[in-house]
Structures are given as C-alpha cells and as structure tokens.
Amino acid sequence: MVSIARKNLFHDKVRFAVALAGISFAVVLITVQIGVYLAFRSNVSVLIDHTEADIWVTAHGLENFDFGRPFSEKKLYEVRSVPGVAWAEKYLLAFGYWKTPSGSQETVQMVGFDPDTMVGAPWNIVAGNPQDVKYFNSVFYDEAETNRLGNIPIGGETEINSRRVRVAGMVRGARSFIQSPYIFTSFNNALNLSFVNKGNTVYVLVKVAPGYTSQDVKQRIRETVKDVEVFTSSEFSKKTQDYWMINTGTGVALLAVALMGLVIGTVIVANTIYTSTAEHIKEFGTLKAIGASNWDLYRIIIEQAVINSVIGFAVGMAMSYLVVQGFKRGHLQILLPTPVLTGIFILTVLMCLWSSVLSIFKVTRIDPALVFKS
C-alpha cells in the first residue's frame, strides 16, 4: 500500500526536520530531567539502600537521613534485647570540616561504621583495604569528590575539624546528594573527629532474624525502646527521598522542567503538523472527493504523528545518550531504567498524537468546493 503519510512527511524535508527537532528537544529534556530526578532520588538514600539493615532506629522527630541527631548508645542494647533482632549495630553520621591543601574548608559528612562487622561500610571499594579504617583517623572518600577535597592521594594527610586524618582508600557510587562529601571511617574514628559526645550514636542498624517480618520487629522495638523513631529500611529510604524531592521542592523543580519540555515539544509538533495539514488540505479534500472517509484521513494524520514520534524519539535518545555520557564524565548520575525509557517512548507517541488533534478537526470540516479551485 502507498503510504501517503510517509511520502508527504519525507517529501517536505525542511518541515520534517523542524518537527524532528521539536520532538527530539522534548525527548532530551524529558529524558535528562527524569534521569536526573531518579538519580537524585536514589542518591539521597544511597547509604540507606546499600546497608544490610532491615530496620533503622533514629532520634525522635527525625525528618531525613542527612539530619541525624545523636542519642544514647544504651538504646542499642535495648534494641538487641527485642525478640526478632538478629543483630544491631551503631552507625554514625556527623558533619565536619575538611581542610584542603589550599587551606580552604569543605563541609563533609562523616560516616562511622563498625569495621569488625562491616555493617554500613562502603560497598564499592576501588582502592585500599576497608579494614584500614581501624587505624587511627584513617578515612575513605568517594573518587568523584577527589577534586573537591583537594586531590589528596591515598596515604596523604589532612585535617577534619582540626584533627589529623590519613586517606586510606577510595570508594565509588557513594556521592552525597546534599553535596557534602561522605567520608567513611570507623565508628570510633568518626566519634573522635566529630562533635558527637562519647556514649552516643546517631543510628542503630537492625537485621531481622529469620521467621520474623520487618514490620513485626519494628513494632516490637517501638514498644520496647522509648524516645526513638523506628523505620523499616524502605520506609526510611522513602522518607528521606520525599523530604528532599518534595519538601524542598527539588523534585518538583526537576519534574517541572520535564513538563516544560513536554509542553514545548507538543506545541512545536502541533504547529508543524497543523501547518503541514493546512498546506496539504487540497490533497485531503481530493482524497475525500475520490472516496476516502474521514477515518481514512485521520489515519494519514495519525500515521504521520506516529512516524514523527518514532524517529523523533530515536534521535532524541541518541542525543540523550551523549548528554548522559557528558554527565558521567562530570561524575553526575543519571538513572534511566528500561521501564522509564519505555514510558518516555509512550509519552512521545501520545505527545505527537495529541498534537494531531487540531489537524484532525481541520480535515473533518473540509469544504468540498476546495477541490474545484485551481
């Protein structure tokens, strides 16, 4: 069958290029913004999501992971006494000031874990032995923060909160969302380096014993241990994500830009398809005269929209790939799982179909006398 839609589209190359540019732009904007949003959302809870813990015990009234407050480590022992707790470990998160070789100071977040159990330890060591954090004030940092922290190599020394520290290794994939780099060390080192008083912890991480559910053990801990908050890992992860994405407006801002891309893309494509329809209106009238039904005309317009969307999506994805590679070189994450890409494709098709609505109205009301005007 002759595809009038395809022939018309490719015959007018300039108009086709304009439509493609509009769709590709929209696809890039939507893809990158959603990818950044998903990466940010995943990043804010990266430490929560990479521990083995099933339950997190925190100070009362905590809003999110990054604002942890200390509480008595006696709570640890109370937690350990709750039936269904396989193990419980202290975990510390505290702010500090890292001194760079130039003398400036960078705010950092110290993460203190137990090197004997390795609960809460960084999960992707790229250099060094994580057991080295047992040594006095030995620390690890994420390789993506190397420039920021002053390019101090492994074995090099600096200060945190005016106390000497030695870089023992590097990790990957543990970049902080709030832009204060994570510094990994032992719990005791972190306590020494921070302003948290001895005898305190900031979190207690809990593993649920076989035969028990997280919700069940969570409830038991709540009933047993006073003046703390208790969350499952997924609840705490979501709470932290929601805080940064919704309460601060960061997520809304990212998604708003994505929505803007969608609107701009729709407007450009609608304008292009409509002007194309207007220019070809006599052809549509002729088709009607020779026996095409309205649905035959709609099919042509819809086919044009689908072709536009498929090719525009492909071009947009190719451009998005380049953008993603650029982001990665800048150590910025973009997350684009396959279901999301599929969703963006469907959105692109819907955008182009929606853009065709005006054209469909136009061909429905063609004046038959039009075909008799030379």
Added chain:
Amino acid sequence: MPIATQTVLRLDHVSKIYGEGESAVEAVHDVSLDLEAGRFIFLMGPSGSGKTTLLMLMGCLLRPTSGTVHIFDEEVSSLAEARLPRVRRERVGFIFQGFNLFPALTALENVEATLNLKGYRGEAARVEAGNLLARVGLEKRVDHLPEDLSGGEKQRVAVARALAGNPPIILADEPTGMLDSKTGRLISEILRDLAHREGRLVFMVSHDFRITSFADEILRIEDGCLKEGDRD
C-alpha cells in the same frame, strides 16, 4: 461495464441554497436530468452560474436543499454522511481542472493510492495502476513525480486515477482549462472514448469552446437554472 442507454444518474427537481434568510443564495434551482451511460455531456455557463455546485451535487459532495439524486436505482441524496464515501468510491471518478495530484507521489503511486482506497492491495494495485496509466499513454512516465510532468501528462494521470476502480460515472471539472489546445483535444478524445467505447457517463463542466465538437450533448446553465442545449 455499465450498459449503454441505461440511466445511471438522475436528478429530480434538485435545488441547492447556500446560507439562510436574507443572505441565502440559490446556486441551483429546480434541475432535473436523466443522464445515460455511454454519453459525453458538457455543461457550460458563465462564472457563478452553478456549474460547480451541480457537479458537487451529482458527485455526492453536497447534499441538495430539495429534490433527489439517484445513482442507478439508489437514492444517494438522503444517505447518511458516513455512507457517501462508499458511493463516491464505487460509482464516481473525479477529474479536476488543477489536476489535484499528490505532489509527493509518483504517477504510479497517485493511481495506486486511489486503488488502495477502493480495496486493491499490494502487487494487484501496482499492476492495475500501471495498466491504467498505459491506457492513457503514460507507461514510460510512471515513476515521475507530478512536478516532472507536463500539464497534459498530469491530466492524463488524473484521468487514470479517475478510472481506478472502474467507476461508471466520470465527473470532470474543466479538465482542459489549464492546457493548450492540442493537449486539450487529446484529453477530450480520451474522455469521449471512455464514454463511447467503455459505456461510461462522462459529464464535463467546461468553458472551452475549442472542444465542444466532442460532446454528445451540451447543457447550458445560467443563474442556477438549466437550459436545453445542442444535442447529438
């Protein structure tokens, strides 16, 4: 093939009024016609006399304000809008003054697309399109776009397209209006042969006095009213 001398198109007291009230315009007034297969009929008249309106009424592109239009025994003037495309697909072929070819399609594809509309598919459509173009002498120009064809060639493609699906009625709106006299006569010969040799009704609106000799009958219309003309 339609049988010669059979009435294929009948208009009974057909009128068409555009607009309402004081701004109403009666483009066609009380026209009655019995048109037979195998005839080549001209309709002539000044600009604004109702020629195009009458053509659209005959081709089911317009619904009459009063009166009836029959194609064979089917009253088409009262059919629902959604059923009229079928009538046009099966019964009527149109030829336009401005050719109205699809510029992005080759000559072959222009005819093939029309055949697709009429139910032909794949290779069958392509072969039939080639045959139709060969009938009008364009077998060597099938792969050319309209922009590469002369006026006469474009109109011959339009004729081939109008024949797609073998309609018994051909309605032509000034098909020689944009052609030189020689090419105009060529087109007129083709249309006359469609009527006389293939038994179709060919109804042509024309201003062109150079080709009136081809007609079996000339009808004249003025101010929407039909007047008797010359007969064969």
